[in-house]
Amino acid sequence: MTIDSNAAQEADETDPLRSFRDRFELPEGVIYLDGNSLGALPKGVRERVAHAIGTEWGTDLIRSWNSAEWVNLPQKVGNRIARVIGAKAGTVVAADSTSVNLFKVLSAALNLNPGRRTIVSERENFPTDLYIAEGVARQLGGKHGLVLADAPQDIPALLDEDVAVLMLTHVNYRTGYRHDMAELTKAAHEKGILTIWDLAHSAGAMALDVEAAQADFAIGCGYKYLNGGPGAPAFLYVDPRHHGGFRQPLSGWFGHRVPFEFEPGYVPSGGVEQYLCGTPPVLGMVALDEALALWDEVDMDALRRKSLALAELFMREIDAFADEFGLRLVTPREADKRGSQVSYACENGYAIMQALIARGVIGDFRAPDIIRFGFTPLYLNYAEVAQAASILRAILEERAWDRPEYKVRTAVT
Numbered sequence: 001m002t003i004d005s006n007a008a009q010e011a012d013e014t015d016p017l018r019s020f021r022d023r024f025e026l027p028e029g030v031i032y033l034d035g036n037s038l039g040a041l042p043k044g045v046r047e048r049v050a051h052a053i054g055t056e057w058g059t060d061l062i063r064s065w066n067s068a069e070w071v072n073l074p075q076k077v078g079n080r081i082a083r084v085i086g087a088k089a090g091t092v093v094a095a096d097s098t099s100v101n102l103f104k105v106l107s108a109a110l111n112l113n114p115g116r117r118t119i120v121s122e123r124e125n126f127p128t129d130l131y132i133a134e135g136v137a138r139q140l141g142g143k144h145g146l147v148l149a150d151a152p153q154d155i156p157a158l159l160d161e162d163v164a165v166l167m168l169t170h171v172n173y174r175t176g177y178r179h180d181m182a183e184l185t186k187a188a189h190e191k192g193i194l195t196i197w198d199l200a201h202s203a204g205a206m207a208l209d210v211e212a213a214q215a216d217f218a219i220g221c222g223y224k225y226l227n228g229g230p231g232a233p234a235f236l237y238v239d240p241r242h243h244g245g246f247r248q249p250l251s252g253w254f255g256h257r258v259p260f261e262f263e264p265g266y267v268p269s270g271g272v273e274q275y276l277c278g279t280p281p282v283l284g285m286v287a288l289d290e291a292l293a294l295w296d297e298v299d300m301d302a303l304r305r306k307s308l309a310l311a312e313l314f315m316r317e318i319d320a321f322a323d324e325f326g327l328r329l330v331t332p333r334e335a336d337k338r339g340s341q342v343s344y345a346c347e348n349g350y351a352i353m354q355a356l357i358a359r360g361v362i363g364d365f366r367a368p369d370i371i372r373f374g375f376t377p378l379y380l381n382y383a384e385v386a387q388a389a390s391i392l393r394a395i396l397e398e399r400a401w402d403r404p405e406y407k408v409r410t411a412v413t
């Protein structure tokens with residue numbers, strides 16, 4: 001499907017996902033291209049969280065652990081996420097942050113593959129993934145080494161008999177490059193290597209099938225395309241063939257077989273619940289649970305089609321002036337090699353993004369020189385995308401970014 005700026009309005013009128021926009025609270029005058037970093041607020045969440053605070057906490061107090069089923073939220077939310085990532089019920093839990101979940105699954109995976117000493121990843125992986133791998137290796141006595149591919153095509157050659165785990169982010173946070181999860185998992189398995197996939201930029205951005213891909217473990221964020229709110233609980237998936245046969249190091253009471261028996265010794269739950277550690281953050285869980293309710297109605301193939309078409313429209317509009325203003329596309333043009341974002345490397349990227357935000361187009365900046373735009377098909381429309389590209393053009397033509405206040409770096413970029 002090729003849509004240009006003239007056809008954008010018509011594309012919006014026939015968009016099969018158009019009704020979802022009404023399910024979100026979106027401020028007037030904003031074109032939101034940062035749902036890949038913090039998803040917008042689904043309408044039901046405000047009321048649900050208010051109920052959890054006012055009634056469940058305020059009135060029912062501690063009884064709500066049972067009556068409102070707070071205690072089961074990690075599994076209930078996990079099952080909702082399972083449907084979005086192509087996993088069976090009982091294989092996903094919501095818990096902790098993505099970083100902490102990676103610590104747990106990487107530790108477990110290395111234990112499942114004793115005798116092998118290498119973790120393979122990518123230099124361009126999201127830094128927290130690499131930092132956690134360093135920490136896990138240190139924790140295990142420093143006998144594991146981290147080998148980093150310089151480019152995606154270098155990965156298969158690194159998979160040898162000493163590799164215990166292949167740990168990758170499915171869609172790269174800076175470039176938007178998308179790996180072939182099934183193909184790389186197959187190549188890893190042929191060498192006896194376990195795989196961990198970080199789905200932070202793919203869960204809720206496209207149809208996924210972790211089960212068909214035979215991923216061993218997966219982790220991901222609740223606050224990006226899943227719209228669970230700032231600091232929402234993250235999730236983790238464990239292939240059922242590893243249930244029972246693994247140990248994770250954060251052996252807290254919520255992962256115990258019978259936490260409310262208060263036994264002195266740790267006996268892990270046989271299933272994915274073993275990956276829970278302590279008391280779940282109920283308010284965050286409730287928000288994420290409500291945000292996930294709408295995914296049952298989403299046609300994931302239509303979602304992916306629209307995601308690709310929105311990004312294509314944006315790239316095509318920007319092609320008209322990219323060279324003139326030194327914007328270099330770093331996202332692959334091939335549909336099967338990208339996620340749901342488009343990124344450009346450019347000089348003065350930080351200031352350009354601040355100028356865009358000042359005119360209501362919200363994207364973000366990733367050091368040293370990337371301006372990044374996320375496309376969330378549930379609440380974004382084609383006309384907005386065309387308009388965002390023309391605002392970018394105006395900012396570049398007018399050098400509107402060249403103001404001191406746009407060059408002052410904030411803590412979060």
Ligand SMILES: Cc1ncc(COP(=O)(O)O)c(C=O)c1O
Binds near residue numbers: 097098128201
């Ligand atoms: C690929 C990837 N992994 C992990 C994270 C960080 O996750 P958390 O802050 O939940 O630990 C991010 C955050 O943007 C990310 O992009």
